[in-house]
Amino acid sequence: MASPPPAAIAELKAALGPSGWTEDAQEIAPWLTEWRNKWQGHTPLMLKPGSTEEVARAVEICARHGVAIVPQGGDTGLVGGQIPYGEVLLSTRRLRAVRDVTPLDDAMTVEAGVTLLEAQQAATAAGRFFPLSLAAEGTATIGGVISTNAGGTAVLRYGMMRDLVLGIEAVMPDGQMFNGLKRLRKDNTGYDLKQLLIGAEGTLGVVTAATLKLFPILRSRATAVVGLETAHAAIELLATAKAETGGGVEAFELMKRIGVEFALRHVPGVREPLDSVQPWYVLIELTSGEPGAAEAGMERILEAAFDRGLIVDAAIAQNETQVRDFWKLREEQSAAQKPEGGGWKHDVSVPVSQIADFLEEATAAVERFEPGARVSAFGHVGDGNMHYDILCPPGGDLTAFLGRWQAGSEVVHDIVAKYDGSISAEHGLGRLKTAEARRYKSALEVSTMQAVRLAIDPKRIMNPAVLF
Amino acid sequence: MASPPPAAIAELKAALGPSGWTEDAQEIAPWLTEWRNKWQGHTPLMLKPGSTEEVARAVEICARHGVAIVPQGGDTGLVGGQIPYGEVLLSTRRLRAVRDVTPLDDAMTVEAGVTLLEAQQAATAAGRFFPLSLAAEGTATIGGVISTNAGGTAVLRYGMMRDLVLGIEAVMPDGQMFNGLKRLRKDNTGYDLKQLLIGAEGTLGVVTAATLKLFPILRSRATAVVGLETAHAAIELLATAKAETGGGVEAFELMKRIGVEFALRHVPGVREPLDSVQPWYVLIELTSGEPGAAEAGMERILEAAFDRGLIVDAAIAQNETQVRDFWKLREEQSAAQKPEGGGWKHDVSVPVSQIADFLEEATAAVERFEPGARVSAFGHVGDGNMHYDILCPPGGDLTAFLGRWQAGSEVVHDIVAKYDGSISAEHGLGRLKTAEARRYKSALEVSTMQAVRLAIDPKRIMNPAVLF
Incomplete structure (x- = not known):
């Protein structure tokens, strides 16, 4: 990743003002890694816009200069999609407003930097329920859970984030603002552009706010x-x-x-x-x-x-x-593995009816590939989604074991593919799985995604290392 | 619309065989109009492919010759999106198989020409429930209700068709087959291409089959x-x-x-x-x-x-x-208007909380615009969706009244826009509303949709007169 031209950096700083950017290594450091310490990125500049207009100004400058951007919310992603490696880091955490809650519409509009927990609390305060829930909800932001189409523990009843979004406001890759903050339940007037932005992992624009569906509180x-x-x-x-x-x-x-x-x-x-x-x-x-x-x-x-x-x-x-x-x-199923020495982690889904067969077949294959390895499978089986984690054999060489992660994952993922499953059910592809996903996607799927991306971000400045 | 070159017609006939096409004016006639008799189209050729492979062969030939196609299911659409005006008409009604029903996955895969009623019955036979329901369900096909993202009477609890589709098989505008017939509840591996095809009104490809979500039968x-x-x-x-x-x-x-x-x-x-x-x-x-x-x-x-x-x-x-x-x-609310002389029909939505205000304001405006006109508003108010129909004043000049439809619609739709609503909540834009929708869409929305369409259908052969 080439360094941004000094003129672009200067223009970004001037546009956002002193509170809108930082080059302070200490301030930036926590945002270049994540809790598993699997990633260690670097960036010439962290942008901290305080409004949608500032996001638009920053993206427009980057687009004009061809400067690549990695958008970031709460930095809780598990596949490295939010970690810059030379790109400008654009944090949405200062977009903090709950813009409105309208209980009669069962809707609320919140900005991208509001945490999932805060959004839940805003709903509760209005006598309603926002159902998306996951372990990182105190830190994960609305912009992030939209961009990764997060799942969690209530998907069976309420669906994934994709199902919970009524409208989106975003800054497109050329810096234009897309105002799609509708509170409508039904709108058939052309392609549903918000569906493209949801789960796009920041590659088609920066989500700055969203109108979310609310539900009755169940007694x-x-x-x-x-x-x-x-x-x-x-x-x-x-x-x-x-x-x-x-x-x-x-x-x-x-x-x-x-x-x-x-x-x-x-x-x-x-x-x-x-x-x-x-x-x-x-x-x-x-x-x-x-x-x-x-x-x-x-x-x-x-x-x-x-x-x-x-x-x-x-x-x-x-x-x-x-x-x-x-x-x-x-x-605690995931965190409790850490003291056991870490392992190869997988976030896979298969049709619900195939879960048990998949578990048997995958575990047998793993035991052949890595005798003594311990398989800890847990998760949202109601959605066909398992966190399928493989831990080092007790007393084994952990470093060598971790070195075989990719080969071991292929063993698991090939069986997932046999069951028409997904190698990333809820975490996304990020930097971790984009290359591997090509193994399982059809050429048509990849080329169609690339064509859509090129149409929306012709300079490929938005999170360029992520997705196809 | 230029006539297709004779070589293309010959190639299409040869590829699909005698049962796969017709030029018989009598056989074609019913499919060039619809029950309101608002449309009267024409076509040089009606294709009746009997399999996804035949659809793919036909679309590939059309793409190669630059021949435009209008896909059609049960011909129950209300906005003319399924009526050809010189394009080749591609009927999906012979794609009739229920491919599988897997109750443990709460899923079934049916082909595009299966009617909505037949799909409901297949679900019931397996001890499950398929919730999409609308007046035309005995005739409307699965391909059609997907392509128009149909709504109906159970949206409040189960969502629109977009919410009920797990996977899609389609023929893309170059004739390639997209096999996205997943039974997965969760899959975050890039853009969700099926979301683009749902509600695209046949402009991005021909839906040939779909995997649908099923639900428990409620007691x-x-x-x-x-x-x-x-x-x-x-x-x-x-x-x-x-x-x-x-x-x-x-x-x-x-x-x-x-x-x-x-x-x-x-x-x-x-x-x-x-x-x-x-x-x-x-x-x-x-x-x-x-x-x-x-x-x-x-x-x-x-x-x-x-x-x-x-x-x-x-x-x-x-x-x-x-x-x-x-x-x-x-x-019977809609059909019962017909003997009263017909009227200006609108399928609009506004935020639920605004429905009553909208009704008051719109009705006052209509009464100013057309004194004596009778407003019959009914519909899915739980979704913010009203069928807002305006009938000729008793004893008025019906022909002159119907001639003022467009101007009258603008009165209604301008108020819809004021309430951040939609001028087509569940019927789509089709030929009827595409031009008018430009009045209310932002330039960014229109240009983004056009860019996506161009990326997927560079020759614009799929339903070219519909959408942007």
């Missing part, structure tokens, strides 16, 4: 952990739970015993969820607008599941503390 | 008609209904007294829905997975609404016959 909620002998049983259980509740399943999260053990070993406060030890666990959460319906539905599901032999143990949370305990066990 | 359903003094009260009632049921409102359809009168007058079997006569009516339908919950929720809503003075009369359907009667009243 009834029931949370349980069940123990199962096989992952196949989990798929049958999911179908039972959907049928019994008619769409009331909000979360359906699978965990393997080994992941539960990691959490028990390394995370203070984590408890055994059941009296017995089981090969597989599922955390089920039901919600309903009807008072008492989630609780009644959970009883029906568990009774039917015991009768059919799908589950062998179960515990329904009796109070908020138990709900938190169950969720803590689930949410 | 509990309650239907009521209520009478209200104002449209403002309907908006408050909607918020109450959502809060009381936590998302259980499946349909919320507003009707004005005049439309009810038209139906009573002209449609055999339509009955007064209430004992009293009211200025406004809402048909509410609740569904729930919890046995008895919809019925209980309806009681709660109506009680709260009476207490707050939002409604003045109500009738809950006591049996299937009454449910059908209530829906018949709603579904």
Whole structure:
């Protein structure tokens, strides 16, 4: 990546004023890496625009000079899509306004730098619910979760971020402002341009604000952990739970015993969820607008599941503390691996009906490829999405093991492809997986994406190393 | 539109064989117009490919010769997007297979020519529910409802067609096959190309098959008609209904007294829905997975609404016959206008909170523009979507009145624009509204759509007169 011409740097500084940029290495440092320390980027300049107009001015200058930009929100992405390697870093974190909340429209408009947690809180304050929820929600920003089409724990009921956006405001790659902040539920007047920007990982423009869908606050909620002998049983259980509740399943999260053990070993406060030890666990959460319906539905599901032999143990949370305990066990699955030495991580999806077959086949293949490796699979099985992580054999050479990540990933991803799955279900491609994705995408898909990108960003200044 | 070169016609005929095309004027005639008789097109050739491969062969030949194509499904579109004026007509009606239904994935894959009703039936046969529903469902095809991003009566709970598609197979404008028939719930590996094809009105390729989302069959359903003094009260009632049921409102359809009168007058079997006569009516339908919950929720809503003075009369359907009667009243709102002499029709949306203000302002403006004109507003008010139809004053000169349609529409649409609304909520732009849409779209939106289209269809052979 060539350095930006000094004239461009000077023009950017003048346009944004002293509070709108920094070259201070110490201030910039935290934004050049992320929590896994997998990336260590560099940038000549970090821009900190304070308004959409300032974003537009900055992008226009970069476009005119052919200067590449990496947009960044809360820097919680896991695939390096937000890390500059010589590009100008454009932070949206100063775009902090909740512009409006209109409960009668079940809508609110927030700027890109508002965190996901703050957005949830703004909705709650207006008597509504914003459902997107993920472990990094205190730091992840709305601009980031839109640009990566984030998923999380409530996708089963509410969909991914793509499904939760009514309108978008963005600065296009030439610096023009796209004002698509509609509060409409229906609008069939040409191509839906916001759909292009969602999940584009910053390659088609900078999202500066969005109008989000809100939902009623549900009065009834029931949370349980069940123990199962096989992952196949989990798929049958999911179908039972959907049928019994008619769409009331909000979360359906699978965990393997080994992941539960990691959490028990390394995370203070984590408890055994059941009296017995089981090969597989599922955390089920039901919600309903009807008072008492989630609780009644959970009883029906568990009774039917015991009768059919799908589950062998179960515990329904009796109070908020138990709900938190169950969720803590689930949410710490990733962090609890770290003290075990790290591993090859995968964020894959397959059709729900194929999850158990995929797990069996992939695990057998991994054991052949890397004898002794430990597979910790967990995640949003209700969406067909597993975080499929492979840890170094106990006592193995960690550095050598990590060196085989790419080859090991190909073993896993080839099986994902066999099941018509995705090698990045919710994290995106970023710098990490763009090259590998070419292995699985058709030439037509890649060339169509490239043609669309070229049409919108002819100078390819927006996050040039990311996507095709 | 220049006639296709004879060599192209010959090549198309040879490629598709005798059952794959027709020049028979009598066979073609019904497909050159639609039920409102607003359009009367013409075509040199109607193609009837029997497989995706045949569609691909036909499009490739057209692309090579620069021959324009209008794709057509069930020919139920209301804006002329499916009517050729010199283009080759490509019918997808012979693509008739239900390729698979996989209940554990809550998914099914059907070809473009399957009707919406047949798709619903295939889902039901597998113990699942496909929610898209609209008056023309016995004739409208899956390819058509995808290409127009159709809405209908269950959008409030399940979304528009865009929200119900997991994967798409299509033939691109150069004849290449795009195989995007995924059964995945989550896939973040680049731009979501299927989102471009949905709602593109056949301008970016021919949809040949799709994988659709299925849902549990809900056990509990309650239907009521209520009478209200104002449209403002309907908006408050909607918020109450959502809060009381936590998302259980499946349909919320507003009707004005005049439309009810038209139906009573002209449609055999339509009955007064209430004992009293009211200025406004809402048909509410609740569904729930919890046995008895919809019925209980309806009681709660109506009680709260009476207490707050939002409604003045109500009738809950006591049996299937009454449910059908209530829906018949709603579904005949459009057809019942025809014997009154036809009118200026509008399919508009505004933010839900603005519906009542919009109705007041637009009706006042229409009365100034066309004294004596009768406004029949009805529709999916839960989505902010109204079919806002203006009928000739009784005894007025119908031909002269219809001649003022465009000027009258501008009066309505300018007020829609003032409320940040859409001039085509669910019908699309087609030939009817493309030119008018330029009045309300920003230059940036139009130029971005044009750039994307040029990138995907550089020869502009796909439905060239439709969209920008």
